[in-house]
Amino acid sequence: xxxxxxxxxxxxxxxxxxxxxxxxxxxxxxxxxxxxxxxxxxxxxxxxxxxxxxxxxxxxxxxxxxxxxxxxxxxxxxxxxxxxxxxxxxxxxxxxxxxxxxxxxxxxxxxxxxxxxxxxxxxxxxxxxxxxxxxxxxxxxxxxxxxxxxxxxxxxxxxxxxxxxxxxxxxxx
Amino acid sequence: xxxxxxxxxxxxxxxxxxxxxxxxxxxxxxxxxxxxxxxxxxxxxxxxxxxxxxxxxxxxxxxxxxxxxxxxxxxxxxxxxxxxxxxxxxxxxxxxxxxxxxxxxxxxxxxxxxxxxxxxxxxxxxxxxxxxxxxxxxxxxxxxxxxxxxxxxxxxxxxxxxxxxxxxxxxxx
Numbered sequence: 161x162x163x164x165x166x167x168x169x170x171x172x173x174x175x176x177x178x179x180x181x182x183x184x185x186x187x188x189x190x191x192x193x194x195x196x197x198x199x200x201x202x203x204x205x206x207x208x209x210x211x212x213x214x215x216x217x218x219x220x221x222x223x224x225x226x227x228x229x230x231x232x233x234x235x236x237x238x239x240x241x242x243x244x245x246x247x248x249x250x251x252x253x254x255x256x257x258x259x260x261x262x263x264x265x266x267x268x269x270x271x272x273x274x275x276x277x278x279x280x281x282x283x284x285x286x287x288x289x290x291x292x293x294x295x296x297x298x299x300x301x302x303x304x305x306x307x308x309x310x311x312x313x314x315x316x317x318x319x320x321x322x323x324x325x326x327x328x329x330x331x332x333x
Numbered sequence: 334x335x336x337x338x339x340x341x342x343x344x345x346x347x348x349x350x351x352x353x354x355x356x357x358x359x360x361x362x363x364x365x366x367x368x369x370x371x372x373x374x375x376x377x378x379x380x381x382x383x384x385x386x387x388x389x390x391x392x393x394x395x396x397x398x399x400x401x402x403x404x405x406x407x408x409x410x411x412x413x414x415x416x417x418x419x420x421x422x423x424x425x426x427x428x429x430x431x432x433x434x435x436x437x438x439x440x441x442x443x444x445x446x447x448x449x450x451x452x453x454x455x456x457x458x459x460x461x462x463x464x465x466x467x468x469x470x471x472x473x474x475x476x477x478x479x480x481x482x483x484x485x486x487x488x489x490x491x492x493x494x495x496x497x498x499x500x501x502x503x504x505x506x
Contacts, residue, residue: 177350177351178350178351178354181351181464181465181467181468184462184463184464184465185464185465185468187462187464188460188462188463188464188468189460189464189468210463214462214463244501245494246494246496246497246500246501246502246503247496247497247498248496248497248498249483249484249496250483251481251483251484252496274501277499277500277501278499280499282498283497283498283499285494285496286483287361287362287483288483288484288493288494288496289357289360289361289387289487290357290361290383290387291354291357291358291360291361291362291471292354292357292358292467292471294354294465294467294468294471295354295358295361295362295467295468295470295471296471297468298464298465298467298468298469298471298472299471299472299475302472302475308424310422310423310424310459310460310461311422311424311461314462320461321418321419321458321461323419323420323421323422323425323458323461324419324420324421324456325420325421325455325456326450326451326453326456327419327450328417328419328447328450329419330419
């Protein structure tokens with residue numbers, strides 16, 4: 161399965177940390193790239209640095225027109241899932257759909273234009289309560305992947321965490 | 334099960350949105366309250382407003398000394414779970430532990446003091462990669478609760494979402 165994420169808009173500065181969380185979660189939960197606009201270009205350096213230390217080749221792609229990205233992906237066969245509290249529930253989605261080969265997950269900061277709802281193949285709600293696009297993204301990615309997906313290896317890391325009950329152990333590789 | 338959340342520290346302004354996400358996720362995923370310090374007091378108004386519209390009685394408690402809260406909770410029988418990328422994996426935790434009756438979940442913004450690692454009954458890592466305390470909180474809460482927990486009702490709401498595949502439907506109650 162190829163998973164990519166597109167993040168629509170952000171309210172500059174105020175959302176800077178949330179934008180970083182969106183990229184980090186996409187990477188840690190198995191997406192290969194995130195498309196974003198209107199964001200601080202430093203995010204690309206941050207994520208390159210994360211890849212260098214912790215492995216993998218996650219990509220941040222800065223694009224002015226995220227709608228056009230969604231259109232292109234749709235044309236090239238990606239299944240478009242828009243995460244929104246107004247969508248069908250995650251549980252219904254999981255019952256109805258086999259995992260698609262290629263999926264683009266769309267998350268929004270603030271108000272999302274109506275046409276995004278229409279462009280999506282499926283609007284999915286992770287709980288029918290207002291919360292966080294970061295949480296929704298993580299829980300959705302957790303549910304559509306293998307039960308042990310959090311154990312995945314990130315190739316090329318130069319650091320690795322040694323899990324411990326009370327300590328903080330990191331080994332160099 | 335009683336679930337409460339404690340958030341340690343934050344870097345003011347820069348983390349304002351993330352703090353709001355932490356409270357919203359705690360509420361939406363079934364916690365009854367969150368303890369936080371050094372935050373914008375408006376968060377309490379925001380969450381009261383959310384309760385009024387969407388139901389439930391989630392509480393934000395502003396406390397200067399979060400460590401003392403953790404100590405008190407531990408003394409009164411809460412199981413303390415600290416979410417950190419250095420902890421034992423979520424999968425190991427789920428294999429080893431029955432769901433405790435009362436759990437306090439500790440999340441940190443930035444560097445967490447060493448003694449928190451020691452105070453925790455269990456340091457749990459949601460994936461061995463850097464990501465987001467918001468995502469870790471959501472995924473952890475998702476895994477320790479019933480399989481249908483996202484369908485829970487929030488009593489006293491004056492709005493309810495009608496799930497829809499492409500629209501945005503909210504009914505007044």
